[in-house]
Amino acid sequence: MRVVIAEDLALLRDGLIRLLDAYDFEVVEAVDNGPSLLPALLRHRPDVAVVDVRLPPTFTDEGLQAAIAAREQVPGLPVLVLSQHVEQLYARELLSDRTGGVGYLLKDRVSHVSQFVDAVKRVAAGGTALDPEVVGQLLARRSAEEPLKALTPREREVLGLMAEGRSNNAIASRLFVTDKAVGKHINNIFTKLGLPPSDDDNRRVLAVLAYLNG
């Protein structure tokens, strides 16, 4: 799988390259600044890009802007955005085109190597990977409102994991229940929130996120 990396700190950049190499990704280019990111993405059209939000020369949100610009030119280009801090505002902007293939994680998550690699693969496959902190904020903000209040604690747990972008399978193993039980919970959630049911994992996740962001 071909990857483009954008990260200005050499230590982290080399670490990411080593990590991805170890899991059989091919890092085709690693850039260390904002202006060269967009051309690199358009030139290589990678299977997935791993991008730091804050990059030189302005050290603001150039990585994020370049990622969004690239996705405007190449719809659905899979991008996993990493940052020292997560903001719902940025998550919204990344998710606003509703095409999937988007990830937004704290840099800390890289230390859970297998979960991180999982997230990269999920994004490359057109899925989403949203940081638990963002999902937690989303749920906390809306938890007092009517349809969400009607969810059981277990259903809310499933909703949270689904919003992070995890598959039924992953949710089942995380909660130590069967796939079938997860399917049932998800059906209940969709009924209670009034969302149209769908068999497609990615589309389902996007529907949930659109609902939570609305």
Next chain:
Amino acid sequence: MDRVNGELTAWIRQGLTASVRGFWIGVLFYVCGVVLLVLSIISISFLALFGAGLFLVPLIMVPVRALANERRKLAGQWSGVEIPAPYKPRPPMAPFGLVGAWQRCRWLLGDPATWRDLLWLLCSPLTLALGILPAAVVGYGIEGILVMPTVLQFVDGYHYGPGWLIDIPLEGIAAIPQGMLVLALGLAIAPALLRLHDRFTKQLLGPTRQAALDQRVRVLTRTRAETVDAQAAELRRIERDLHDGAQARLVALGMSLGLAEDLVTRDPIAAQKLLAEARDASERALSELRDLVRGIHPPVLAERGLDGAVRALALTLPIPVEVDVELGGRPQAPVESAAYFAIAEALANVVKHSHATRAWVLVRHDGRGLGMTVSDDGVGGADPAGGTGLRGMERRLAAFDGTVVVSSPPGGPTVVTMELPCELSSPKTLPSSGTG
């Protein structure tokens, strides 16, 4: 036609109001002024003669200042001529006894503003003259209009106008247009004279350039001291947080890694457990550092400016907040940060105390400074003197000559209005602020 009528009525009302106000000012401040002037002179001479003035002077100066302050207030209310009080602040003094009286006298008589107050009292006759002149002209005009049907019935040899002896009713009728002219003149000069009067008063009762500068220095000294204190406290908090939090966790992390290194060949399973612990410690340290950074300078503020940062903040609050920020550029980083934290504090108050279901944030730049309004549809009743949050907002903004005004009647709504003088940089030059 209606419009002309309306304007005429407004003009007449304005003239009448001004002449009544002028009359009131003239009489009130003349009478009180003369009495207080006499008392002041007596008390000050007693000071020289018998020393009993030590107790009298502070006593007399209380009503003198009250009268002067009332005059300042009226000038602001009636003519929009703001006259700030120029007095020096009260130094610490003994509450009673000879020492206290001596200190009070020194404070009062050492303040040039006291002597300027007395000079103003000395000008009381001028106050009277300026005050009643328009009222007298208006009154004379009314007399001219009414001379025919009333006065003439009872009085013989009545004069009106320049040397006009009225003998017959026809002459009385001729007095009416004269009276109207005089009335119009009175109504026309009344507002202008009142304003002139207030400006003249300002010369005496307003702060001199020196007094204004002294006051400015006092404000700057106070806000600087508060800012330095607040920053020192902030640094101490950061130091403590780092010491007890991230630093301690990194030590634990190092220990876990060291132990794991030892165990990796002998007991791989235990080593694996230690490594997992080390990773947890690193995550917790990072999370604590993140919270700390957010409190010092939110990253999103550096990245997106005030607009983005307030929007990002609004998204994390439990009630819907409408954010409307329109700025042509960015303020200096310290000002921007003060503005952000003041808004954040106001929104935190909304969430904590107001029971609101919605809130609004409006930020604009009017060419001189930022105007920020945070309002909600909550229960109101916020006490500007009570909350530490409000005090914190005031302190943050005062460092840049900013101000906070809270309107929060019981039953709501609460509106917090903040102003922060500053200039905006052009939108293209973003300040850099470290790496991420």
